[in-house]
Amino acid sequence: MSDIKDHLAAYHPPTISIPPHPQWPELTPEDERAMKARITTLLKEQNGVLVAHYYTDARLQDLAEETGGCVADSLEMARFGSEHPADTLVVAGVRFMGETAKILSNEKRVLMPDLNATCSLDENCPIEDFARFCDSYPEHTVVVYANTSAEVKARSDWVVTSGIALPIVKHLAAQGNKIIWAPDRYLGSYVQRETGADMVLWPGSCIVHEEFRSIALQRLRRLHPEAAILVHPESPEAVIAQADVVGSTTALIKAAATLPNDTLIVATDKRIFNKMRQLAPGKRLLEAPTEGEGATCLSCARCPWMGMNSLQSLLAVLETGANEIQVSAELAARARIPIQRMLDFARQLTAH
Template sequence: MINNLSLIQSICDLKRKKNAIILSHYYQNNSIQEIADYVGDSLALARLASQTNADVIILCGVHFMAETAKILSPKKRVFIPDINARCSLADSCPLSEFKEFIKQYPYHLIVSYINTSVEIKVLTDIVVTSGNACKIIESFPKNVKLIFAPDRNLGNYINSITGRDMIIWNGACHVHEQFSLEKILNLKQKYPNALVLAHPECKSAILKIADYIASTAGLLNYVSQSKRNKFIVATESGILHKMKMINPDKFFIPAPPNDSTCACNECSFMRLNTLEKLHNCLKYEEPEIIIDRETIKKAAEPINKMLKLSDKLGL
């Protein structure tokens, strides 16, 4: 087995040789974040994928993120280190069931969270991320009827902020569903000066006690600007690496899950990607994301609408 230093050197050599770019989500393990060319949330990765001059994109994240990169860069070759790195939230919205669902609401605009499969995006009018969802929803006239998929927690949060009454698909993220309200409150007693930070994919009970709610990038920015030095963080624990890197003098506590026997504050799918798999992905050029041209064309429309509107709104 190649040691980590040799593995890292080989990855860097292969990347240069193949004019490849490595994009990593904040929820990847530390070693992948450190070797990546860019680390970001879904919105940032989508923008980077659409703008890169690289010939090859290695998306270190989950399957829908790699699909999004391929949709936005159809002439590039796009790979993911582990093809089984799926997303529980995207998988909670099966195509056949969603088609039947939207038939019940024929005069509704379909808004999909970026955490969806390419097939769901084809049915979508506009895509949103957790970082821009509220502003994009607020930009629609009040009389426009909306369906939101797939995350019920994010959908309910958007409704509460915007005053809308979107029809919401009943999906959820297995990580954000598992945070324990009781254990977070116990941590608050132990660390009374700590602020609770939460991603809007968390259940409403967690959001009610949170001091600040935002996307992964939003939470990172808040921590960097805050004068406070202790934070209880209710999102996937991979974000803590970047938080600590940028704010070495601050103290971060991962919010605990209900089940103490599992690391439910880690996404098991995100953690399928490893340095060794990243190396093999670059070396052997597999597994590759393949999407037919017509599907790419249809799925690109709602994503590009989001990117253009986000730029217009300054998001």
């Protein structure tokens, strides 16, 4: 066992290269309208539906809703796609989201605007290393975040989102389960603090959320003492400690709409502001700071891979049929089991 603990202590997630954004020409308003009309036509012709994450470009979010698709978090995107009668799902997000959609709808064609759009959490948890680590703790229940590959999901007992991680881990801990958590160490630490569960944490992180700086956040709040601070739990502990609301993307959007504060400081990808402005018009939205001691500004509150989704790349994939997500039926069947456990738990939770 000590060898495995030493392995984890010595493990350094692979270096992640931040991709350059595809250089698409700027669109005139006329070009944008024409492109949206063409995309809408192609979606109809291919019996397709567009699902977009809250962190994608506002134009993609708006188009998804205008064409009968949805804007949501990663799991709701996949669930919406599985329940929709469309034959083709077009997933505007990052690769693990396309894979999750394919896992839940293996018979459907799943396309993505850019297959190079990945996720630092996914990249930080390669299946070979993670499987070896899990094998060393056979008595532990393996709980993985949705931001993981299909292979990692298939190796897990439970898949969770940030919105349901707390009640699931609390439930498992109450049953006496010890837990392996992967891949986000900040979210895992938050869940551990809140539930008191016995957890071993994989050392991954999100390059967007780990950039938020607590001292700079304190300074910003002093400038806006009336503001509420909304923080995604993938953020560092010192940032979470200052939050008025800690929660998933969906929870933060709901908080923006329901809190009485006219000013909100938000610690997550700033593209979430598009949905927040729709549901909380007139409120002042401020980005939580990513500058200060230790800052590298790898993201500046914007996921670079989410930024690879654009109207141009969306149109291209619909015209060519390229960028299809492939997950074998066998792998999808294994990965679906822990996802289904979460979905069943969520239904029971709602029923009570």
